[in-house]
Amino acid sequence: MVYFTCFLGILTRELLRFWQQRSRLISALVRPLLWLVVFAAGFRAALGVAIIPPYETYITYEVYIVPGLAGVIMLFNGMQSSLSMVYDREMGSMKVLLTSPMPRSFLLVSKLLAGAFISTLQVYAFFVIAWILDVQAEPIGYLVVLPALVLTALMLGALGLLLSSFIKQLENFAGVMNFVVFPMFFLSSALYPLWKMQESSEWLYQLCLFNPFTHAVELIRFAMYSQFNAQALAVTLSCTIAFIGLAIWGYDPKRGMVRRKVGG
């Protein structure tokens, strides 16, 4: 009961903060919608999509990129939460969380779950708009995809948390965008099928396969069509566990996460 109360408090705070910063929702949706409406319109003709699993027939480019754009929302959200963790640490409010008597691992996982909940809400808001724009999957797919979305949000949130434990200053965060977010995004199957990448460059294709975001996107893609991709699940789940473990290690006081921050 005590743990549930604590988790509920963390979730409530994240929801309240999200509600206070409604522009976050708008900006989170604008990016994928630009890809869906503008980019896809321009590249539809140039990038023909062959019949590849899980699709059983030819699909439009818009349909292809919807799972990838769902992943992108969660990728940026994970990094946003990383940014807010660094900000909280710089401003000192992280200390309120870390001096709670609850186990630190529980607090960090609760924060991750709360972030994953908000990410998933944003993805469903995107699905609704895509549906209105006539980019649709089977209705049951929107339900089946839920666990895949939560797992992906947890993996990316944990990656953000891990990064935040190593980023010393807010100013260093631009590096995360250049060296983590964009490579993860472009070296994945979010915008183009991997066979297209393989046609162009074998080593880029291998990098894409190495990228956990590729597998998260494929997990979402298959789930949206009520299919199961075991390899994608195995990679995404393993990376989630590894990132969470490393993030908890990163926030261990033995390592002195706040060492550089106390002074006085």
Add this chain to the structure above:
Amino acid sequence: MSDAVLAIEQLGFQYGEKPVLSDISVSLQQGKYYALLGPNGAGKSTLFSLICQLLRPLSGSLHIMGKNTQQHTRFALKQLGIVFQQSTLDLDLTVAQNLGYHASLQGMPGAITRQRIDEELTRFGLADRAKDKVRALNGGHRRRVEIARALLHKPRLLLLDEATVGLDQNTRDAMNTHLRELCDIEGITILSSTHLIDEVKPNDELIVLLKGKIKLQQRCKEAMAALGVETVQQLYRQMHVSEER
């Protein structure tokens, strides 16, 4: 050791190769106000971070209510109320929401939380500000909210890290009076770090920290009598000068 609310023994800590605290031994008793005095960089905030387990000591031990803090982490943190040097309130949330968040981190049930928020806000004269966003409060009120928050779960030891910095004289005086009442009436032990010497009163227990070492732990008026000085400023200056030599 078992009588002490906080017992620190031979505590040492360093950042990399740079020693920050060495051989710190301090014992705090229930219901007393301890003023931790030292210049910037003396190690006050580091000591606080060690007490509230944001850092782990490299040597020595800390006991809260007789229990080792590293072995009984949850118990130890439950006994602590903490006001950090930097404000840690969420500016976009209301006063009640900030307090509610803290209560949930302490695992306090909803009904008790609401009652305690009412009690603490009333005590600090902020009952009518519960639904205001923290951003709308002035510095003095924000500090009061932080102290109310730190007391919400009824801690045995209140840690104040330069809690009055940036406040005007009247607000500081009112807050200092109020804090000493907490010790006298509620039996809470307070450890308050400051470099504002005028905040230390003759009846306070004085701890002087210079260059990472405890130079004095004694009741303030007794320390002044022993050194033959009349004010805390004179006492502090004398200690500082002898340290420099």
